[in-house]
Amino acid sequence: MNQEYGSGIGMMPVQAESGEVRAEFIVKTYAHLFGAIIAFVLIEVALFQAGVAERLARTMLGLPGGWLTILGGFMVVSWIASRAAHTVSSSAGQYAALAAFVAAEALIFVPLLYVANQQADGIIASAGIVAFGGFTGLTVIAFMTRKDFSFLGGMLRWAGFCALGAIVVAVLFDFSLGVWFSMGMIVFAGGAILYDTSQVLHHYPKDRHVAASLELFASVALLFWYVLRLFMASRD
Numbered sequence: 001m002n003q004e005y006g007s008g009i010g011m012m013p014v015q016a017e018s019g020e021v022r023a024e025f026i027v028k029t030y031a032h033l034f035g036a037i038i039a040f041v042l043i044e045v046a047l048f049q050a051g052v053a054e055r056l057a058r059t060m061l062g063l064p065g066g067w068l069t070i071l072g073g074f075m076v077v078s079w080i081a082s083r084a085a086h087t088v089s090s091s092a093g094q095y096a097a098l099a100a101f102v103a104a105e106a107l108i109f110v111p112l113l114y115v116a117n118q119q120a121d122g123i124i125a126s127a128g129i130v131a132f133g134g135f136t137g138l139t140v141i142a143f144m145t146r147k148d149f150s151f152l153g154g155m156l157r158w159a160g161f162c163a164l165g166a167i168v169v170a171v172l173f174d175f176s177l178g179v180w181f182s183m184g185m186i187v188f189a190g191g192a193i194l195y196d197t198s199q200v201l202h203h204y205p206k207d208r209h210v211a212a213s214l215e216l217f218a219s220v221a222l223l224f225w226y227v228l229r230l231f232m233a234s235r236d
Contacts, residue, residue, distance in 0.1 A: 127231045156195060185222070
């Protein structure tokens with residue numbers, strides 16, 4: 001999330017293209033985003049219906065560090081996805097990166113969804129509705145204002161490093177990060193959505209719609225993860 005397209009790799013940003021090209025790029029980006037979300041949901045449904053989810057959840061929660069190790073893996077995979085969105089140029093490479101990331105996220109989410117489903121009926125759907133509402137609201141803000149939120153890149157990068165550092169410290173010293181960490185990460189995810197949407201509007205080249213959808217999906221997944229974690233904490 002820290003590199004502006006068109007400024008360092010010699011490619012024309014979509015903002016400099018015609019209105020028709022910009023509109024086509026935006027439609028393709030969000031079509032691929034919603035396709036990725038549907039694929040994620042279908043994978044989760046298949047894992048739970050096949051009875052694989054419980055075994056995966058118990059195995060992953062049994063890892064040293066438990067939840068914090070899973071959370072650290074989630075952050076690292078999200079960072080890798082962000083890097084892939086900025087570096088993969090071929091269409092096949094972009095699709096491969098998106099498919100791999102959706103599959104990886106589906107696996108990492110299994111323990112969280114399994115525990116949430118055991119905790120309370122409807123909690124996953126409620127968190128999904130709130131996360132979708134937040135994403136929609138932030139997207140509307142970015143589209144309506146047309147503001148370039150690239151200035152958030154540096155702050156988000158450092159906040160991400162600090163969050164990952166906090167997770168490592170929590171694993172080493174065996175303490176819980178608590179509700180405030182989840183609330184802070186929801187704010188972080190909101191900033192990432194504003195930043196990513198701004199990149200879609202202003203900086204991605206017209207042939208990187210799949211990569212753009214990958215980065216948006218990473219931010220949406222981050223928002224959903226911590227909204228669900230907050231909902232779960234409120235039920236404890």
